[in-house]
Amino acid sequence: MESEVDRQEVRRALSDAxxxxxxxxxxxxxxxxxxxxxxxxxxxxxxxxxxMKDALVKQAACRPLKTFVxxxxxxxxxxxxxxxxxxxxxxxxxxxxxxxxxxxxxxxTPQSSLDRSHAxxxxxxxxLEEISGRLPDLCATGxxxxxxxxxxxxxxxxxxxxRSYRSRNAGRLVLQGCVVPDNTSLGPVGDGNLKxxxxxxxxxxNRQMLAVCTTVPDCVFFDVDEIAARYGRANWxxxxxxxxxxxxxxxxxxxxxxRGVVRTMSVLFxxxxxxxxxxxxxxxxxxxxxxxGAHGILTGSAFxxxxxxxxxxxxxxxxxxxxxxxxxxxxxxxxVEEAFQLRAADLAxxxxxxxxxxxxxxxxxxxxxxxxxxxxxxxxxxxxxxxNPTECEAIRRYLPEVAVVQAPADKPxxxxxxxxxxxxxxxxxxxxxxxxxxxxxxxxxxxxALRDITTSRxxxxxxxxxxxxFISAVDAPLARSVQLLAKTNQFxxxxxxxxxxxxxxxxxxxxxxxxxxxxxxxxxxxxxVGLALVSDQFVIDSLLLSCRVIxxxxxxALLSFVAQRAAKMGGKWLIGEFxxxxxxxxxADFYPQHGFERVAELDGAGSIFYRLDLTERMPKSPAWLTxxxxxxxxxxxxxxxxx
Amino acid sequence: xxxxxxxxxxxxxxxxxxxxxxxxxxxxLSMESAETWDSFRHLQLILSIEDEYGVQFDPxxxxxxxxxxxxxxALEQKGATL
Numbered sequence: 001m002e003s004e005v006d007r008q009e010v011r012r013a014l015s016d017a018x019x020x021x022x023x024x025x026x027x028x029x030x031x032x033x034x035x036x037x038x039x040x041x042x043x044x045x046x047x048x049x050x051x052m053k054d055a056l057v058k059q060a061a062c063r064p065l066k067t068f069v070x071x072x073x074x075x076x077x078x079x080x081x082x083x084x085x086x087x088x089x090x091x092x093x094x095x096x097x098x099x100x101x102x103x104x105x106x107x108x109t110p111q112s113s114l115d116r117s118h119a120x121x122x123x124x125x126x127x128l129e130e131i132s133g134r135l136p137d138l139c140a141t142g143x144x145x146x147x148x149x150x151x152x153x154x155x156x157x158x159x160x161x162x163r164s165y166r167s168r169n170a171g172r173l174v175l176q177g178c179v180v181p182d183n184t185s186l187g188p189v190g191d192g193n194l195k196x197x198x199x200x201x202x203x204x205x206n207r208q209m210l211a212v213c214t215t216v217p218d219c220v221f222f223d224v225d226e227i228a229a230r231y232g233r234a235n236w237x238x239x240x241x242x243x244x245x246x247x248x249x250x251x252x253x254x255x256x257x258x259r260g261v262v263r264t265m266s267v268l269f270x271x272x273x274x275x276x277x278x279x280x281x282x283x284x285x286x287x288x289x290x291x292x293g294a295h296g297i298l299t300g301s302a303f304x305x306x307x308x309x310x311x312x313x314x315x316x317x318x319x320x321x322x323x324x325x326x327x328x329x330x331x332x333x334x335x336v337e338e339a340f341q342l343r344a345a346d347l348a349x350x351x352x353x354x355x356x357x358x359x360x361x362x363x364x365x366x367x368x369x370x371x372x373x374x375x376x377x378x379x380x381x382x383x384x385x386x387x388n389p390t391e392c393e394a395i396r397r398y399l400p401e402v403a404v405v406q407a408p409a410d411k412p413x414x415x416x417x418x419x420x421x422x423x424x425x426x427x428x429x430x431x432x433x434x435x436x437x438x439x440x441x442x443x444x445x446x447x448x449a450l451r452d453i454t455t456s457r458x459x460x461x462x463x464x465x466x467x468x469x470f471i472s473a474v475d476a477p478l479a480r481s482v483q484l485l486a487k488t489n490q491f492x493x494x495x496x497x498x499x500x501x502x503x504x505x506x507x508x509x510x511x512x513x514x515x516x517x518x519x520x521x522x523x524x525x526x527x528x529v530g531l532a533l534v535s536d537q538f539v540i541d542s543l544l545l546s547c548r549v550i551x552x553x554x555x556x557a558l559l560s561f562v563a564q565r566a567a568k569m570g571g572k573w574l575i576g577e578f579x580x581x582x583x584x585x586x587x588a589d590f591y592p593q594h595g596f597e598r599v600a601e602l603d604g605a606g607s608i609f610y611r612l613d614l615t616e617r618m619p620k621s622p623a624w625l626t627x628x629x630x631x632x633x634x635x636x637x638x639x640x641x642x643x
Numbered sequence: 644x645x646x647x648x649x650x651x652x653x654x655x656x657x658x659x660x661x662x663x664x665x666x667x668x669x670x671x672l673s674m675e676s677a678e679t680w681d682s683f684r685h686l687q688l689i690l691s692i693e694d695e696y697g698v699q700f701d702p703x704x705x706x707x708x709x710x711x712x713x714x715x716x717a718l719e720q721k722g723a724t725l
Contacts, residue, residue, distance in 0.1 A: 039691040040659040047662050076683035077690055241690075244702030251690040 007036055011044060018048050023059035026052055027088070034084065039251065046080035049087045056092060063269065067093040068119035068171070070103045072130040073248040081258035089262045089423075091269070093121070100246075103130070107161040110168055119171040121265060124161075127248055128178040131158065132205055139201045142186055142194030151205050159212045166216050170501040172268040173219040174261070177206040179228045179236060179248075217478065217500035220268055220428045227260040228253075263423055269497075271487040273403060273424040274377055274437075276318060277368060279386035280329040280336065283407045283415075284308060284315075284349075289331055294339040300346030307412035312348035314416045319353060322434030323425060324375065324441060326356040328367050328384070333359045355441040364391050365398040375441065376547035378489055378583060383424055385415075431480045433527035440548060443524030461552055461624040464521040468557050468621075470629030473514035474507045476528045481516055484531050484544060489583040491555065492544040493576070493590060494607075503533065511536035511569050517558050519549050530554060532562045538571040543590075550586065553622035559594055560619040561627075567614045575599070576610040594619050649711060650725040653718075656691045657711060660684055670712035688714075696723035 010033045017025035030045040049056065056062040065086075069075055079095060086093045096117050098106045103126060106114035114122065128135065132154035138146045162173060184191050184198045191199035203225075210221035228236040231253050238250035249257050281288045285308045286298025298305040299312070319325045329336065336359050340351045351357070356374055358367035364386070372379050380401035386392055387409040395404050403424050408414045427434075451460050473481040482500045489495065507514035513534040519526045529546035540562065545555050563574055576591035592598075595617050596610035603609055612619070621627055649668060657672070658665040661679045674680045680688075689705050692698075692714065698721045700708070708714045718725060 039687075039694050040656045043659040043687070043691070047659065074686070077687045080687070240699065240702055244705070245686060247686070251694055 007033070007041075011041075014044070014048055018051055021052065021055045023052060023055040023062075026055075027060060030084070031088070037255075039254070042084050042255070043080045046083040049083055049092075053092055056087060060090075062087060062090050062092045064092045064094060065121045065269070066117065066119045067095045067121045067123065068106075068114050068117045069095060069097045069123045069125060070106055070114065071098055071123075071125045072100060072103055073125065073127050074246045075125060077247065077251070078249065078254050078258060081254040082261060085255070085258040085262045089266060091262070091266075104161070108164045114165070115168055119169075121174070121268070122165070122169075122171045123174045123176070123261065123265070125176045125248075128181065128202065128205075131178060131209075135201055135205070136181070136184075136198055139196060139198040140185055142190060142197040144196035147196045147201050151201065151208060154205065155208045155212060158209060159215070162212065162216045162219060166219070166501065170218070170499050172265075172499060173213075173216065174222050174265050174268070175209060175213055175219060176222040176224050176261075177209050178202050179225050180206075180233070182233045214429075217504070218268060218482070220264055222261060222264040224257070224260065227256060231256050263426065266423060267426050267428045271381075271483070272427045273323075273383050274381040275324045275326055275371070275375065276315065276383045276385065277326040277328045277371065278315065279388070279391070279407070280327065280331060282387040282409045282412075283385060284312065284327075285339075285343075285347075286412060289335055289339055294335070294342040297339060297343065299343060304412055305346065307415070309346070309348055311412070311415050314419065316349055316353060318425065319438060320435070321430050322437040324356070324377075324438060325349075325354045326358070326371055326375075327351075327354045328358045328364055328371070328386075330361055330364075331359050352442075355438055363394070365394055368395065368399055368402060376490070376550065383422075385419070429479050429483075431477070431483060433480055433483075436525065436527055440524055440526050443521075443526075444548065446523045447521075458624060461622070464523070464552070464624070465626070466519060466521045466552055466554070466624065467626045467628060468554060469518040469520075470558075470561050470627070471516050471518060471528075472507060473503050473516040473531055473533070476516040476518075476531075478503060480528045481514070481531055484516075484528070484546065485542065488544040488546060489581070490547045491550050491587045492542075492581075492584050493540070493587055494542050494579045495581050495584060496542050498533070498542065506533045506535070506541065509536045511538070511571075513562055513565055515558070515562055515565070517554065517561075519552075519554055530558050532558050534562050534566060534574075537575070538566050538573060539575040540577060543576075553625055555587075555590065556594065556619060557621040557625050557627060560621040561629075563612070563614060563619050567618065571614060573614055574612045575602070576612070578608045578610070579606050580608075649715065652695060653692070653711075653715065653725065656688065656695060660688045660691060668711060670715070671710065673710040675709070692718070696721075696725070698723050 010029055014026060014029040014033060017029055026048060030048065033041050034045060057064055075097065082093065098114060106112045132150060134150050138150050162175065180199050180202045186194060186197045191197040194200065206225060213219045213221040235250060236253055237248065241247040278284050286304055287296055289297055299308045300306065315325055337351065340347065344350065356371050358371060368379065368382060368384065372382065379399050382402045383405065384395050384402050385405045385407055387407040389406060392404045392406045395402050405419060405422065447464065450463060478500045481503050485498050503514050506512045513532065515532045516528050517530040518528045526549055529549045531542065531544050532540060533542040534540050543558065566574055576596050578588065578591060580588065591610035596612045599609045599611045649670065654665045654668045657668045661677055661684060663677065663679065674685065689700060693700065696718055698718065700717065704717065708717055
């Protein structure tokens with residue numbers, strides 16, 4: 001878009017797309033128009049999106065979210081930017097804004113306007129003045145008198161606000177931190193050196209605010225200071241408009257700010273991608289192995305090899321937190337093995353850093369499909385990194401679910417910043433299961449090898465020595481249960497993405513159940529991999545199993561476990577529900593296979609119901625499984641009262 | 644002053660911010676006459692205009708810029724290239 005004429009052309013095309021109700025065209029033209037950086041164009045797009053809500057939901061799978069903004073500052077001029085950034089990220093925020101002075105009342109009082117909004121997302125945007133208004137004066141000397149006490153008091157107030165809201169509502173929370181102030185009376189040198197100067201006090205306040213967020217279910221901290229620092233603190237706030245209109249951010253920073261809000265809140269609604277597939281030549285190392293030979297490829301401590309080393313280290317760190325790494329390369333396998341051996345000292349990764357390898361001369365789209373199959377993961381959890389534009393384009397075209405990152409072959413130092421800028425691995429919490437995931441995939445390979453030498457399926461399963469331990473979903477820990485609900489697609493009977501509050505509700509209702517299963521065998525510990533939620537009416541609201549452990553009868557053991565507990569609590573029957581999605585065909589016949597009968601009269605929108613009479617038939621756990629955890633035992637968590 | 648005299652860049656900002664068609668943007672259009680021109684849209688308008696023409700208004704002047712003509716006049720006083 002080079003001239004004003006082009007800009008007017010794009011605006012017309014956007015208006016035409018709105019008239020035609022073509023959501024994809026609207027998104028395409030909006031992205032082009034927004035490159036102008038003109039606020040008026042953002043408003044033009046926000047207005048266009050506003051007219052297209054239904055089409056964006058139906059055609060572009062945008063997710064509508066009822067949103068409430070709890071605030072102490074002026075946010076209205078930022079809303080068009082928030083609308084635009086959220087639509088580009090796949091959300092349509094239906095925003096209600098709280099009163100300036102009402103934030104305490106909204107958060108603490110039952111039946112407040114916040115409660116009545118039934119918001120699915122709550123943004124808590126307060127200024128330092130409200131969170132810890134006495135701090136600037138207390139920090140004036142830098143000596144610390146009263147600073148820690150003021151911070152403690154502020155944190156207690158924030159914690160009470162969040163917990164009080166959480167005790168009454170299930171909406172997911174975003175708590176914005178404070179921007180570290182500039183123009184302090186101690187000056188940058190004094191503030192840099194004094195622990196109790198305002199700068200370090202606000203950093204401490206932020207640190208404690210994020211700690212509070214980790215104790216509140218479905219609550220994430222928005223580190224606005226990090227975004228302000230990136231943007232440039234000096235230009236972050238326009239003092240003129242803050243003092244005149246309580247506008248906390250300068251107009252030039254609206255877009256950056258709105259993107260930060262949306263990136264942060266996204267982790268509450270979207271699971272991170274799980275697999276990174278990397279190319280070798282001119283991506284993991286410089287040069288072409290087939291031409292330059294093992295000693296000719298660039299990697300190691302000297303430039304430009306160290307650019308590739310940086311990328312390898314970054315991959316290794318992703319691997320450490322549970323992102324599965326895979327190699328997809330057109331090369332001779334023997335050459336690659338030799339290169340990893342001969343250049344081991346110059347590489348930050350080894351061959352076995354990668355849980356899967358597709359090295360050969362097949363098309364990369366076929367290799368990715370095969371990998372998805374091997375790892376039992378959907379292609380929508382894949383990221384593909386390759387320097388070759390043709391390979392990248394082929395993946396974009398044939399496997400549009402895969403996120404493609406084209407490595408800049410002539411500027412290898414830009415690859416890590418490019419990856420870090422992407423949202424697809426964002427996660428606010430890392431669980432132990434994430435960390436152990438790579439090991440679990442190695443164990444899977446050993447299991448596959450064993451299957452090749454044992455004769456029958458039962459014999460194979462018997463030889464695995466599988467142990468299932470049933471625990472309360474609240475103790476799984478709870479974050480893991482919610483993660484399973486959010487991420488599991490294939491073996492998931494209803495695909496309901498419940499929040500932790502909702503899981504706790506099943507656990508704490510008399511007659512309800514929230515059960516998780518942990519699985520280990522002679523090769524390794526798969527961790528908590530299955531979950532069932534049952535209502536007090538003995539309806540199985542959710543039943544799911546991670547695809548890593550499908551086919552070992554664990555789903556039957558889980559059903560048997562909740563059936564026995566239901567019977568013990570007086571249940572005469574169990575009702576099973578199935579909601580078909582694009583991905584859950586593998587479990588479509590789960591209930592009929594376990595003796596349930598269709599109850600057509602219960603069927604509702606998209607739901608199919610089944611019933612099993614527990615007085616006639618009790619599902620039995622397969623003989624090859626060892627079960628730990630007593631179904632007749634009352635989990636401690638069943639008696640938890642969430643309020 | 645006829646509507647022809649409003650520069651198209653300024654007309655766009657008013658039309659986009661107030662969500663009206665550019666034909667409706669006349670020099671006489673005011674906070675009173677335009678239904679969508681409330682105090683928040685007013686702030687939005689001012690921010691967009693400041694960005695477009697690289698000027699800053701005195702906060703005490705901002706509430707007085709209640710018609711298209713007044714905004715245009717204030718811009719001319721600031722020496723903005725319209």
